[in-house]
Amino acid sequence: MTFTVAVAGASGYAGGETLRILADHPEIEIGALTAHSNAGSQLGLHQPHIRALADRVLLPTDVENLLGHDVVVLALPHGASGEIAAQLPDDVLVIDLGADHRLVDPQAWTDFYGTPHAGTWPYGLPELLRAGGAGTGELMKQRELLADARRIAVPGCNVTAVTLGLQPGIAAGLLSAHDLVAVLAVGYSGAGKTLKTHLLASEALGSAQPYAVGGSHRHIPEIEQNLRIAGAGEVTISFTPVLVPMSRGILATATARLAPGHEDIDLAELRQAWEQAYVSEPFVELLPAGQWPTTAMTAGANTALVQVAIDRRAGRVVTVTAIDNLVKGTAGGAVQSMNIALGLPQTLGLTAQGVAP
Ligand SMILES: NC(=O)C1=CN([C@@H]2O[C@H](COP(=O)(O)OP(=O)(O)OC[C@H]3O[C@@H](n4cnc5c(N)ncnc54)[C@H](OP(=O)(O)O)[C@@H]3O)[C@@H](O)[C@H]2O)C=CC1
Numbered sequence: 001m002t003f004t005v006a007v008a009g010a011s012g013y014a015g016g017e018t019l020r021i022l023a024d025h026p027e028i029e030i031g032a033l034t035a036h037s038n039a040g041s042q043l044g045l046h047q048p049h050i051r052a053l054a055d056r057v058l059l060p061t062d063v064e065n066l067l068g069h070d071v072v073v074l075a076l077p078h079g080a081s082g083e084i085a086a087q088l089p090d091d092v093l094v095i096d097l098g099a100d101h102r103l104v105d106p107q108a109w110t111d112f113y114g115t116p117h118a119g120t121w122p123y124g125l126p127e128l129l130r131a132g133g134a135g136t137g138e139l140m141k142q143r144e145l146l147a148d149a150r151r152i153a154v155p156g157c158n159v160t161a162v163t164l165g166l167q168p169g170i171a172a173g174l175l176s177a178h179d180l181v182a183v184l185a186v187g188y189s190g191a192g193k194t195l196k197t198h199l200l201a202s203e204a205l206g207s208a209q210p211y212a213v214g215g216s217h218r219h220i221p222e223i224e225q226n227l228r229i230a231g232a233g234e235v236t237i238s239f240t241p242v243l244v245p246m247s248r249g250i251l252a253t254a255t256a257r258l259a260p261g262h263e264d265i266d267l268a269e270l271r272q273a274w275e276q277a278y279v280s281e282p283f284v285e286l287l288p289a290g291q292w293p294t295t296a297m298t299a300g301a302n303t304a305l306v307q308v309a310i311d312r313r314a315g316r317v318v319t320v321t322a323i324d325n326l327v328k329g330t331a332g333g334a335v336q337s338m339n340i341a342l343g344l345p346q347t348l349g350l351t352a353q354g355v356a357p
């Protein structure tokens with residue numbers, strides 16, 4: 001069975017990456033493509049690398065143009081998706097790549113986004129561990145809540161990297177969650193296509209720039225929400241992203257104190273928590289001991305590559321996670337969740353192999 005998909009925000013980075021993946025998806029037919037200021041122009045002007053759709057004309061982003069599809073992907077700026085989604089029928093699968101429907105706590109939304117909260121949808125991170133699940137020794141995963149979902153909120157890209165790095169140790173009770181520290185090297189495409197002066201090539205090339213320093217980044221409540229779901233009690237994370245001169249990729253270094261009673265755990269035993277969490281996952285992998293993830297290993301792939309180490313002197317566990325922000329961090333994660341919601345194999349149309357060099 002073939003499903004029709006409309007993509008709103010097709011001229012942007014996230015919409016473009018969604019189309020790059022969906023163009024080769026065997027069960028998907030691409031329907032309406034919409035944009036805002038670029039409505040009326042051809043997709044090829046904005047996404048010249050997507051040859052199969054180059055001649056498609058971008059329509060204005062309004063409900064009329066999005067109706068009549070099985071799936072609607074919203075790749076719009078924050079705040080733009082709530083109103084549109086509310087006008088789409090309940091039986092249409094709506095996938096929001098933006099932040100509007102990710103947070104459960106409306107106060108957290110207001111604190112970090114400062115606008116009215118649009119609502120909460122099933123969260124599109126299939127590998128998210130959920131404490132208090134099956135009781136069979138294996139934790140429940142978010143995937144189970146995505147089957148048949150008709151609304152999906154795709155995680156923030158930084159959130160995906162930090163959550164996948166830390167959650168196995170938290171769920172297993174090996175890490176304390178009240179003193180987490182994450183520093184991320186992030187690529188420029190995460191900031192979208194809108195012109196920003198600090199992203200001009202003359203500012204960006206050859207320089208690393210921190211931003212949202214001091215606990216203000218919008219992804220903080222989302223990470224804390226995920227880790228609470230994974231089993232943490234009190235969660236506090238210090239989170240600092242650093243823009244580095246690459247177009248794609250996130251390398252997240254997240255550290256946590258060893259939980260009381262586990263200070264002397266050895267690496268092999270620690271690794272078991274990550275191995276168990278990800279052994280059956282096609283897109284998340286704990287690398288062999290001693291091999292460190294790089295962003296290049298994940299470029300173009302729907303993978304998260306994770307490594308862990310023990311810093312014995314500091315009493316901390318160090319996790320390093322690499323993803324492609326546009327693939328596992330956005331469009332690939334969205335297609336994986338879409339597949340699950342439509343009852344298709346979750347890997348359909350997605351690759352786990354990166355692009356190198
Ligand atoms: N880039 C990334 O790595 C990630 C992005 N996301 C999220 O995905 C969404 C899209 O991001 P991204 O593609 O990077 O952003 P871009 O700036 O690259 O693209 C934005 C898209 O939205 C359209 N748009 C702009 N303003 C409006 C508006 N007022 N109403 C309707 N449409 C509008 C633009 O159309 P036009 O070009 O015609 O003006 C364009 O198609 C955001 O919510 C972002 O946070 C999530 C995870 C990672």
Ligand SMILES: CC(=O)N[C@@H](CCC(=O)OP(=O)(O)O)C(=O)O
Nearest residue numbers: 098099156157158186187190191
């Ligand atoms: C480089 C850069 O600016 N990256 C963005 C990532 C955006 C993202 O993940 O998406 P949402 O905005 O939908 O949460 C940031 O850190 O805010």
